[in-house]
Amino acid sequence: MAFENKFIQQRIEKAKLLKEAGFNPYSNESNRNTTIEKYLNVNSDIAEKENQRDENRHYCVSGRIKLLRIMGKASFLKIEDESGMLQVYVARDNLPEDFYNTIFKKNIEVGDIVEVNGYPFVTGKGELSIHATDFKLLTKAIAPLPEKFHGVTDKEIRYRKRYLDLIMNADVRKTFKIRSKVISLTRRFFEDKGFLEVETPMMHPIAGGANAKPFVTHHNALGIDRFLRIAPERYLKRLIVGGFEAVFEINRNFRNEGMDATHNPEFTSIEFYWAYKTYKDLIEITKEYFKYLFEHLNLPTVLPYGELEINFDNFTEVPLIKSLTTVGGVPAEVVNDKEKIVEFLKSKNLTVKPGMNLGQLQGELFDEFVEEKLVDPTFITEYPVEISPLARRSDDNPAITERFELFIAGREIANAFSELNDPVDQYERFKGQVDAKDAGDDEAHEMDEDFIDALSYGMAPAAGQGIGMDRLVMLLTNEHSIRDVLLFPAMKPVHNEEKTAEEE
RNA sequence: GUCUUGUUAGCUCAGCUGGUAGAGCACGUCACUUUUAAUGAUGUGGCCGAUGGUUCGAAUCCAUCACAGGACACCA
Numbered sequence: 001m002a003f004e005n006k007f008i009q010q011r012i013e014k015a016k017l018l019k020e021a022g023f024n025p026y027s028n029e030s031n032r033n034t035t036i037e038k039y040l041n042v043n044s045d046i047a048e049k050e051n052q053r054d055e056n057r058h059y060c061v062s063g064r065i066k067l068l069r070i071m072g073k074a075s076f077l078k079i080e081d082e083s084g085m086l087q088v089y090v091a092r093d094n095l096p097e098d099f100y101n102t103i104f105k106k107n108i109e110v111g112d113i114v115e116v117n118g119y120p121f122v123t124g125k126g127e128l129s130i131h132a133t134d135f136k137l138l139t140k141a142i143a144p145l146p147e148k149f150h151g152v153t154d155k156e157i158r159y160r161k162r163y164l165d166l167i168m169n170a171d172v173r174k175t176f177k178i179r180s181k182v183i184s185l186t187r188r189f190f191e192d193k194g195f196l197e198v199e200t201p202m203m204h205p206i207a208g209g210a211n212a213k214p215f216v217t218h219h220n221a222l223g224i225d226r227f228l229r230i231a232p233e234r235y236l237k238r239l240i241v242g243g244f245e246a247v248f249e250i251n252r253n254f255r256n257e258g259m260d261a262t263h264n265p266e267f268t269s270i271e272f273y274w275a276y277k278t279y280k281d282l283i284e285i286t287k288e289y290f291k292y293l294f295e296h297l298n299l300p301t302v303l304p305y306g307e308l309e310i311n312f313d314n315f316t317e318v319p320l321i322k323s324l325t326t327v328g329g330v331p332a333e334v335v336n337d338k339e340k341i342v343e344f345l346k347s348k349n350l351t352v353k354p355g356m357n358l359g360q361l362q363g364e365l366f367d368e369f370v371e372e373k374l375v376d377p378t379f380i381t382e383y384p385v386e387i388s389p390l391a392r393r394s395d396d397n398p399a400i401t402e403r404f405e406l407f408i409a410g411r412e413i414a415n416a417f418s419e420l421n422d423p424v425d426q427y428e429r430f431k432g433q434v435d436a437k438d439a440g441d442d443e444a445h446e447m448d449e450d451f452i453d454a455l456s457y458g459m460a461p462a463a464g465q466g467i468g469m470d471r472l473v474m475l476l477t478n479e480h481s482i483r484d485v486l487l488f489p490a491m492k493p494v495h496n497e498e499k500t501a502e503e504e
Numbered sequence: 505g506u507c508u509u510g511u512u513a514g515c516u517c518a519g520c521u522g523g524u525a526g527a528g529c530a531c532g533u534c535a536c537u538u539u540u541a542a543u544g545a546u547g548u549g550g551c552c553g554a555u556g557g558u559u560c561g562a563a564u565c566c567a568u569c570a571c572a573g574g575a576c577a578c579c580a
Contacts, residue, residue, distance in 0.1 A: 006549070007514055007531065067541075074537035091537060110530075124538045147515040147529045149541045154515085156572045168515095211580070257579060258505085405580095412580065468580090481573095494571065 003142070011142040014107040018137065021103060025140035030115060032062040037083030039130070043120035046128060053121030053131065061086060061130060062115045062138060064167065067148060070105060076129075079114060082173075087129040088116050094133055104135060110148070111141035159489050172484075179473045179485055181297060183250060186270055186469070189292050193285070195246040195272060200235035202228060202252070206446050209233030209390075212255040215265075228254035233390075233464070234451045236273045237419065241459045248272035250469065261481045262411070262471065265490050273419070273464040279402045282416045282465050283379050286406060287315050290377070297476070305409045305478055311376045317404075319382040320366055328369030341365060359384025359399075374407035383417075389429055389445075391417035402463075408475055416465035423455035 003012065015025040034042070039059055046054060063079030063086065073092040078085050092100035108114065117134035146152040151168040158165040158172075165172050187197065205224075207214035209231030217226050232249050239247050250270045259265060274281065290312055294301055301313045324330045334340040341361040345352050350368060352361070362384055374380075382400040385393055391401035403417035420426055430452070433445035473485040483489035 005514065010531070069539055069542050070536090071539065071542075072536035074539085076539045076542080078540085087540080089538075093537085123540090125540070127538095127540075129538090144514050144530060147541095149529065150516040152515065154511095154572085156511090157515090159572090213579095255579085261574090263579075415580080492571065 005143075007144045008142050011109070011140065011144070014109075015140040015142060018103070018107050018140065023103065023137060025137060027136070027138050030062060030138060031060045031117075032115060033060045035083040036061055036063060036079070036081045036086040039086060039120070040084060040128060043128060046120045047122045047126070051121075053119065055119045055131075057119050058117065058133075059120070059130065060115060060117045062113065064113050064141075065108070065110050066145075068108075068110050073100070075104070079116065087123070087127055088118070088132055089121070089123070089129050090132045090135055094131070095135060099135070108135075108137060109141075111143070111145040112137055113139035113141070155483075156491075159483055160491055160494075162487055175473075175477045175479060175485060176487060178297065178477050182293065182473055182476065183268075183469065185293055185296050186289075187250060189289055190246075190248045190270075190272060193246070195248045195274075196244055198236070198239060198244075198247050198249055199251070200229075200232045200239075200249060202254075204229045206448050208445050208448055208451075210253075210255075211444070213257060215254050215256045230255050231269075231466070232271050233466075234448060236271055236464070237459060237462075238451070238454045240273050240275050240419075240462050241454045241457055245275040245460070246272070259490055261483075262474075264470070264482050264486055267482070268469040269466050270469060271464065271466045273462055275460040275462045277463045278418045278461075279381075279404055279416055279463050282463050283317065283404060286379075286414060286416075286465070290315075293476075299476065303476070303478070305475060306480060308375050308409055310409055310475065314376040315379065316376065317379045317381055320380050320384070321362065321382065323370045323374075323378075323380055324362065324365050327373050328365060330365055330369055335362065335365065357386050359386025363387045371407060371412075372410040375409055377406060377408045377413075379404045379406055388417065389433070390420060392420045411471060411475075412468075413471055413475070414465055414467040416463065418461070418463045419459070421455060421459040421461060423452055426455055427452050 003009065018025045039061055043054075043057065046052060061079070061081070063081040065077050066080050066085065067076075067078040069076045075090045077088045077090065079088055080086075090100070090104065095104070115136045115138050116130055116132050118130040118132040120128065121131045122128050146164065146168055152158055152161075152164055158169075166176075191197065203217065203219070203226040204214075205226065207227035207230050209229075210233070212230045214227035214230050217228065218224070219226050231253055232251065236247055236249060248270055249272075250268065252266050252268055254266050255263075256265065257263065274285075293299075294312060302309060302311050304310075318326065321335055324335045325332050330344065334344045336358070338358050338361060341358075341364075342352050345361075345364060345368070348368070350364075352364070356364070363386075366380070370380075381404045382394070382397075383391065383403040383405070385391075385399055385401050388401040388403050391403040394400050394402050401417060403415075405412050405416070406414040420429070430445060430447045434447050437444040437446065470482050470485050474480065474482065477485065479485050
């Protein structure tokens with residue numbers, strides 16, 4: 001049964017009393033004419049005025065009561081709107097007769113959303129406030145807010161009831177404002193570069209574009225299963241075939257995998273594809289993009305991240321093989337020799353899956369010894385072809401691909417390459433994937449004949465990149481769990497006992 | 505998936521080697537017209553995550569389960 005909590009009962013009773021007294025506890029007649037932030041700015045001169053007040057200025061502000069101090073015939077409260085917090089001074093004798101004693105003191109409390117008319121003044125302790133000449137309840141909160149000093153810190157409550165987290169924690173609001181700005185700036189950056197924003201299907205007949213398990217849904221009208229997309233890649237490339245030369249999409253991807261500090265089943269990425277460009281151009285535009293973000297977010301280029309300090313002015317490029325020795329400290333004679341790598345990994349007590357090829361082993365070395373050491377932004381380039389099934393081979397060296405991944409604070413932030421546009425080569429690689437799938441790799445790609453068909457008409461040489469927006473926001477806001485940058489992170493449902501009661 | 509820690513009042517947390525539950529805030533009542541987590545007095549408030557077990561007796565010990573946090577594994 002809802003509302004059985006005694007505090008809620010008490011407050012429902014107050015709402016009823018207000019109604020009986022002629023005050024609508026859920027009024028929608030709001031007369032607000034300024035935000036708290038504007039109020040504080042416009043009236044910052046009050047301290048210099050005579051008596052530190054100006055009764056000729058009139059404002060109407062609204063907000064939620066966060067603190068309430070009743071002191072006999074006068075009270076102080078702090079109300080908060082989206083823009084900020086304001087102290088309100090309410091005195092019995094400045095309000096209609098009896099209102100203060102019978103309505104305000106008895107039925108107004110922390111959590112309620114109120115409207116205050118009044119004039120600006122500065123208190124004895126020097127705080128710019130509003131002196132109430134009229135006071136009105138807009139919305140009665142029947143659930144009590146968490147404790148005023150500690151707030152709500154329980155992560156489970158914070159994630160499940162994000163609204164409560166947002167009411168109580170200003171820094172959480174700030175994080176999500178930054179997230180919103182990052183998305184908006186990203187959009188603007190690419191638009192200004194001449195990219196076209198597009199929307200491609202979220203429901204795919206064939207899941208592809210990444211190695212991941214998809215969510216499955218069903219289309220009743222057609223009687224067929226659909227897969228929530230794991231990446232938009234193949235549709236964006238079809239658009240390059242169609243003649244759009246620069247496209248991007250900022251949207252959700254869905255992967256049916258585990259959840260942890262850096263994985264949520266749905267996450268946001270930007271993918272962009274750029275005709276007549278190579279991965280080298282992508283390195284340049286990525287640097288520009290970061291510079292643009294930092295300038296427009298007014299962030300210093302050196303940012304703390306937990307124990308680390310990241311210098312976003314210090315982008316470097318290192319070929320993967322070279323990074324193994326220079327960053328990872330792997331002996332030079334080891335890195336290009338299959339047997340020696342296996343021996344080396346074993347000497348470090350690391351298990352090696354049998355049958356790994358040289359490229360895969362080099363990838364192992366990278367994951368074990370290099371990745372976590374890359375703090376400042378580093379483009380790792382020249383990936384072995386064996387671990388880059390979608391990237392174009394280097395013309396100079398067929399063993400490596402024209403690809404990079406960008407690492408910051410030991411994490412992959414972006415993945416990019418010059419795109420494979422040879423339809424026959426692509427067909428062969430899909431076939432290899434299909435064989436792997438038949439052999440039991442349930443994350444291997446499926447044959448996508450429609451995509452091969454598209455490539456057959458000729459896709460201009462192009463380069464494409466994906467950036468994980470959630471992880472990027474984590475870096476910029478010094479957050480260490482993806483749940484702290486998602487407004488409503490995925491949570492297991494709490495067992496609902498009410499159901500069984502209702503069924504009886 | 506494995507390991508590990510947690511779950512006690514609306515919130516933040518105590519609760520020793522088992523003896524039927526405590527604080528602060530919030531809420532009720534009283535006092536107080538310049539407070540800053542206001543203050544002082546006083547009172548209400550709990551199926552101690554769920555289910556079993558051990559015991560004369562369980563918030564406490566044991567087992568299972570649920571949810572959450574952390575680490576690792578897997579995955580990009």
